[in-house]
Amino acid sequence: MTDRNTTNISIEPADPEHKRWYCPQRLVHYNYPCDEFSDIYSLAIVFWEIAMGTGKIPYSEVDMYYLKKHVHQKNRNKLPNDIPSWASSYKTLVERMWSHEPDHRGRIKSIVKELSMLMEKKEHSLTVRSII
Numbered sequence: 452m453t454d455r456n457t458t459n460i461s462i463e464p465a466d467p468e469h470k471r472w473y474c475p476q477r478l479v480h481y482n483y484p485c486d487e488f489s490d491i492y493s494l495a496i497v498f499w500e501i502a503m504g505t506g507k508i509p510y511s512e513v514d515m516y517y518l519k520k521h522v523h524q525k526n527r528n529k530l531p532n533d534i535p536s537w538a539s540s541y542k543t544l545v546e547r548m549w550s551h552e553p554d555h556r557g558r559i560k561s562i563v564k565e566l567s568m569l570m571e572k573k574e575h576s577l578t579v580r581s582i583i
Contacts, residue, residue, distance in 0.1 A: 471509040488553035495548030
C-alpha cells in the first residue's frame with residue numbers, strides 16, 4: 452500500500468460540471484479521499500485541455516447523468532493524433548496519469564521530472580530543425 456496524504460474536502464458546488472475533472476473513484480464514492488493520486492488524475496484532464504488547445508470541456512459529449520458510468524468503463528478523452536514526434540511521450544504520460552488504477556498514475560515528483568525531460572527533448576528537436 453502506498454503512503455498517501457489525504458484531505459477530505461466536502462465542498463459541493465451547485466453546478467455538477469466540476470465532476471468532469473474527478474477521478475473514477477471519486478465519481479463512484481463521493482467520500483473517496485482527495486489525495487495525490489486523485490489530483491494527478493485531475494491534472495491529466497487539464498493536460499488534455501492544454502493538448503487540445505480548443506477550450507473544449509472534458510467529456511462534453513457525455514451527459515452528466517452518464518459520466519460516472521462512462522469514466523468507470525475506462526473511457527477517456529481522445530488526445531490529438533497529429534502531435535509532433537517529441538510529444539508522443541507527453542501523450543503517454545497523460546494516458547498514464549489518468550489511469551483507472553490510482554497507483555499506476557505516478558507521483559508528482561516523477562511527473563515533474565518527465566515533463567522537464569520532455570521540454571529538453573522539445574527544445575533539442577527545435578534546435579536540430581533550425582540547424583537543418
